[in-house]
Amino acid sequence: MTxxxxxxxxxxxxxxxxxxxxxxxxxxxRSGLARxxxxxxxxxxxxxxxxxxxxxxxxxALADYDCRNNRLTWMGLETDGFGDRVREAVAxxxxxxxxxxLGTSTSGILQTELAYRRRDPATGAxxxxxxxxxTHNSFxxxxxxxxxxxxxxxxxxxxxxxxxxxxxxxxxxxxxxxGLIDAAVVGGVDTLCLTxxxxxxxxxxxSPRPCRPYDAARDGISIGEGAGFALLERAPAPPPGAVLxxxxxxxxxxxxxxxxxPEGLGAKRAMEAALKSAGLAPADxxxxxxxxxxxxxxxxxxxxxVAALFGDRVPCSSTKGATGHTLGAAGAVxxxxxxxxxTDGVLPGSPGTAAPDPAxxxxxxxxxxxxxxxxxxxxxxxxxxxxxxLIFGVAA
Amino acid sequence: xxxxPLAAWIEGIGFIAPGLPDWPSARAVLRGEQPYTAxxxxxxxxxxxxxxxxxxxxxxxKLSLALGLEAVAHAGxxxxxxxxxxxxxxxDGHNCHAxxxxxxxxxxxxxxxxxxxxxxxxxxxYWGIATGAMAPCQVLCAYxxxxxxxxLDALAQVALARQPVLLIAYDSEYPEPLHAKRPVPDxxxxxxxxxxxxxxxxxxxxGAGATADxxxxxxxxxxxxxxxxxxxLRALPLLxxxxxxxxxRVGLDYLAPMQLNVQVEPC
Numbered sequence: 001m002t003x004x005x006x007x008x009x010x011x012x013x014x015x016x017x018x019x020x021x022x023x024x025x026x027x028x029x030r031s032g033l034a035r036x037x038x039x040x041x042x043x044x045x046x047x048x049x050x051x052x053x054x055x056x057x058x059x060x061a062l063a064d065y066d067c068r069n070n071r072l073t074w075m076g077l078e079t080d081g082f083g084d085r086v087r088e089a090v091a092x093x094x095x096x097x098x099x100x101x102l103g104t105s106t107s108g109i110l111q112t113e114l115a116y117r118r119r120d121p122a123t124g125a126x127x128x129x130x131x132x133x134x135t136h137n138s139f140x141x142x143x144x145x146x147x148x149x150x151x152x153x154x155x156x157x158x159x160x161x162x163x164x165x166x167x168x169x170x171x172x173x174x175x176x177x178x179g180l181i182d183a184a185v186v187g188g189v190d191t192l193c194l195t196x197x198x199x200x201x202x203x204x205x206x207s208p209r210p211c212r213p214y215d216a217a218r219d220g221i222s223i224g225e226g227a228g229f230a231l232l233e234r235a236p237a238p239p240p241g242a243v244l245x246x247x248x249x250x251x252x253x254x255x256x257x258x259x260x261x262p263e264g265l266g267a268k269r270a271m272e273a274a275l276k277s278a279g280l281a282p283a284d285x286x287x288x289x290x291x292x293x294x295x296x297x298x299x300x301x302x303x304x305x306v307a308a309l310f311g312d313r314v315p316c317s318s319t320k321g322a323t324g325h326t327l328g329a330a331g332a333v334x335x336x337x338x339x340x341x342x343t344d345g346v347l348p349g350s351p352g353t354a355a356p357d358p359a360x361x362x363x364x365x366x367x368x369x370x371x372x373x374x375x376x377x378x379x380x381x382x383x384x385x386x387x388x389x390l391i392f393g394v395a396a
Numbered sequence: 397x398x399x400x401p402l403a404a405w406i407e408g409i410g411f412i413a414p415g416l417p418d419w420p421s422a423r424a425v426l427r428g429e430q431p432y433t434a435x436x437x438x439x440x441x442x443x444x445x446x447x448x449x450x451x452x453x454x455x456x457x458k459l460s461l462a463l464g465l466e467a468v469a470h471a472g473x474x475x476x477x478x479x480x481x482x483x484x485x486x487x488d489g490h491n492c493h494a495x496x497x498x499x500x501x502x503x504x505x506x507x508x509x510x511x512x513x514x515x516x517x518x519x520x521x522y523w524g525i526a527t528g529a530m531a532p533c534q535v536l537c538a539y540x541x542x543x544x545x546x547x548l549d550a551l552a553q554v555a556l557a558r559q560p561v562l563l564i565a566y567d568s569e570y571p572e573p574l575h576a577k578r579p580v581p582d583x584x585x586x587x588x589x590x591x592x593x594x595x596x597x598x599x600x601x602x603g604a605g606a607t608a609d610x611x612x613x614x615x616x617x618x619x620x621x622x623x624x625x626x627x628x629l630r631a632l633p634l635l636x637x638x639x640x641x642x643x644x645r646v647g648l649d650y651l652a653p654m655q656l657n658v659q660v661e662p663c
Contacts, residue, residue, distance in 0.1 A: 096606065096654060105515060112492075112574075116500035125573050132577040137486065138516050138537035152653050153606070156545040157537045159487075159516030167534065174552040178401040180606075194499045199511030250532035254524035258512040269530060383512055384521025386533055 001173055001277050003244040003393070005235030007183075008085035010076060011336035013226035013323040014048035018079045023340050027368050031322050031351040033210040033222050038192050039110075045206040048224025048324025049192060050075070065144040067108035067135035069191045073144060076189060076227025085231050086149055086185055093182040100155035101172040102142045103164025103188035105328035105382075107157070108135035110193035141189050154181055159328065161382030162291070164188055165228065166331025169390055170248035172232050187229035188332035196223055196327060203258060211294035211325070213318035213350055214303065214364050216357040218294045224324020228332030230339075238395035243339040246375065246391045247278025253385025260298055260381060264305030267291075267379065270387035271309055274377060278391040282310045285391070287347050287371070289334045289378040292318020293325050294352075302379060303360030310362070317365045321352030331380035335390060338376045342394040347371040400603035400659070402551035407560070407597050408471030409638065410463040410587030412437055413622055413629060418466060425619075426632075426639035432618050437583040444526040452509060453522065454488045456568045459583045460519040461526060464564045467587035471597050475527040478562045478589075479553060481534040482520040483546025485627040486578065488513055489570030519566070531559075542567070543586070543630045544650035547658075550590055551604055560591040565628040585628040586635065600638055600662045607657035611649040634658055 010018060014032030015025040025032065033046045056071040077083050090098050115130040134140055142157045154175060158167045165188020172184035190196075200206045200223060207220030238244060251273060253266035260267070275282065288310070291302050299318075306316060319337050326333050341348055349368035356364040375393040409419045415435040416422040424430040439458040442450055444465065453461075460482065468475045486492075491513045498506055512518070517535035524533060534553070538545035543565045550563040566585030570578050591598070612633040614620040623632045630649040637646045641662045648656040 109492075109496075112496050113499050116496040119500075119573060123573075126577060130577065132574065133539060137539055137578075139485075139539040139542075143539065146651070154545075154548060154654070155538060155541075155651055156549070158535065159537055160520070160533070160535045161515045161517055171534065171536075171549055171552075174549070174556055178552055178555055180401065180548075180552070194504065195495055195506075195511070195514060198499065198504045198506050199495075199508075199514065202506050202508045202511055250534075252520075252524045252530050252533040254528050254530050256525065257518070257521045258508070266530060273532075382517065383515050384517040384535075385524050386517055386520070386535070 001247055002177055003235060003246050004173055004176060004232045005238050006230045006243040006245060006339060007233050008082050009230040009336050009339050010080035010082045011228040011333045012050060012076045012079055013326060013333055014050055014224055015322055019340060023344060025322060026348045027346055029349050029351045029368055031210055033324055041194060041197050043197055043201050044208045046210045046222045047192060048222060050225050062144060062147060064131055064134045065140060067111040069108040069141060069189055070144050072191050072227045073141045073189045076229055082229055089183045089231060090149060095151050096153040097182040098151055099153055099172060099175055099181040099184040100142050100146045100151060101168040101184055101186045102145060103158045103168045103328050103331060104138060104141055104190050105159060105161050105164060106190060106193050106195055107138045107140050109195055110191065111135035113194045145185060160386035161384060162327050162330055163380040163382035163386045163388040164328035164331065166380035166388035166390055167250060169245055170250055170388065173245060173248060176232060176234060183231060183233045185229065186232055188329035189227040190326055190328040191225045205295050210352045211321055212352045213292035213294040213320050214299050214356050214360060215353045216355050218296060218299060220295055221293045222324040224326040226323060226326035226329040226333045228329055228336045230335060240395055241343060242395040243342055244393045244395055246393045247274045249273025249277055249389045251387045255385050258383055260301040262301055264301040266385055266387045267302050267305035267381055268308055270389040271305065274389035274391050280375065284375055285314050285377050286373040287341060287376040288314055288316040289338050289376065290316050290318040291379040291381045292320055294320060300360060303362055307361045312361050312363045315347055315363050315365045317348055317350045319348050321350050331388065334378045338378050338392045341376055342373050342392060345370055345372055400605050401555055403603035404551055404554040404590040404592060405594050405598045406588055406600045406602060407591045407595065408467040408473065408589035410466030412459060412463055413584035414582045423639040426636045432616060434618060439583060445522060449522060454491060454513060455583055456488045456519045457522045459568060459585055460564050460566045461523060463566055463585045463587040464523060464562055467562060467589045471589045473589055476529050478529055478560055479531040480523060481546050481550040481561060481563045483536050483542045483565045485537060485539050485542045485567050487516045488518060489568055489574060493571050493574055540627045541651045542627045544648055544656050547604060554590050554592050558592045560589060563588045563590060565631065567626050567628045581625050584626045586631045598663045600660055603659040605657050606654050607647060608653055609647050609655060611647045611655050
């Protein structure tokens with residue numbers, strides 16, 4: 001593909017709001033995970049909750065969209081000056097020429113979970129103030145974002161579980177490459193809800209401790225929430241130091257709804273496709289931000305795929321010990337982390353991980369360290385066997 | 397064929413809607429050769445799935461598998477090789493209702509199967525398991541504009557990857573009490589196998605672009621009701637054109653004020 005410029009990007013997670021909070025935490029190896037005390041949830045697990053989400057009030061004209069997921073969407077859009085960069089792009093290209101491509105797994109389903117507690121005892125009806133379209137539906141955050149910026153062009157939500165907001169980069173890049181749009185707001189937002197907390201617990205995939213990606217003793221995920229956004233534009237002459245999307249690769253496992261292909265075959269195909277898309281060889285990659293959820297099966301499968309393609313030469317880490325697994329937002333959050341790694345020259349470590357699994361022969365990094373990075377790869381793999389790998393680089 | 401960047405050939409069609417169990421029956425009605433008779437949608441058993449998955453298959457899984465397989469069979473294609481785009485305005489509504497109902501009680505120990513079937517890409521996941529297709533699989537949602545969103549991404553993939561893409565746009569109903577908030581009446585959808593090259597099986601050429609012109613409606617009131625009440629059936633004006641074998645432009649609903657203009661040239 002033709003490289004695209006990330007002319008702005010931002011991330012908000014349990015590490016804090018925006019890039020500065022994120023980079024400080026990553027450098028210090030700090031985790032934002034805490035014991036679960038979300039809503040009425042009673043589970044023995046740790047989560048990554050974003051502070052202050054419920055204190056946000058959406059603009060009055062968009063009050064119909066009010067739910068935890070859109071409050072976090074709004075927080076993310078107005079962090080690091082991201083919204084201003086979008087408004088400048090809209091002024092430059094026009095309202096119909098800036099697309100919206102956002103990923104989520106559960107969107108505002110928490111709003112429906114809460115509404116079900118308020119059903120009419122006689123009729124079973126949901127309360128009159130509950131609005132399915134603007135809160136629960138998967139398109140809600142993309143529709144909210146499109147309305148918030150007054151956009152009049154293409155918009156979609158991609159919902160492929162935990163690969164959702166990696167795949168938005170690929171989908172937006174296609175439309176920009178074909179000239180249908182000039183820029184795209186891409187990203188992902190997922191927020192804590194009962195469906196994912198109790199659902200992952202029912203699959204016995206949540207850890208009773210802060211998650212330990214790639215540790216020999218890893219025993220499950222820590223669910224997080226987050227918002228990550230980037231503004232993608234063409235970059236015929238990118239300024240030195242600019243962050244570029246160089247390639248994207250997608251594949252399917254065709255194996256199982258909730259278990260990865262044991263050999264990591266789908267993961268390997270996604271990484272190979274991303275390298276091909278970027279016109280690069282494995283030796284060109286300086287760091288891999290692993291999907292690294294910290295379940296025994298997921299890390300083993302991804303590790304096999306990484307080892308098969310890269311051996312143990314490339315430094316790798318999962319940042320989910322810091323942020324938790326932000327599910328449908330993970331791809332966008334980790335894209336922002338990759339952009340920080342490239343611009344700051346810091347290779348992020350893996351808080352929570354004590355002793356990397358010796359059965360997985362890759363170059364796993366525990367402590368953050370300085371490193372001159374030119375090109376990095378980020379993996380995101382989802383339920384249903386949906387895989388996406390992205391390659392980012394920094395302009396010389 | 398126009399030089400629009402979003403252009404492809406249609407090689408196979410799958411269709412299910414209330415009273416219209418497959419593409420040949422829909423084509424006859426859309427051509428005016430048969431009257432439309434309302435009836436609940438008929439969803440074939442997903443025989444391609446392993447027995448355990450087949451027993452548990454939800455309505456959206458049965459619907460999307462049947463749609464995709466009809467289009468693949470129509471084209472004589474190999475499902476295992478195809479990239480796919482799944483587009484739906486919602487996920488499995490019955491499963492969602494069951495989860496929300498249980499999470500509102502004191503017993504929140506939900507079933508693991510219910511949870512993994514709750515993801516928007518559940519139907520796509522079962523498609524991969526059933527067909528063995530490891531090619532890229534896109535799953536998206538644009539509420540009432542989901543058909544248009546799926547068409548735009550599928551056509552972009554065909555244009556850039558120069559490979560066939562199977563678009564499956566589908567919707568299923570929610571049970572009450574969600575139905576009152578989202579009154580989709582029944583299951584329905586359309587599958588189009590889109591290819592970059594013409595072949596002896598090719599049915600038509602299409603090219604899509606943005607327009608501000610209003611979308612077309614259908615003259616038959618019952619068919620028009622299907623078009624407006626089930627998002628995937630916003631495709632009906634395009635299908636009517638394909639059924640009639642007429643060349644020309646057709647307007648489809650997308651995201652106001654942007655609508656889609658599709659140029660159709662039958663082969």
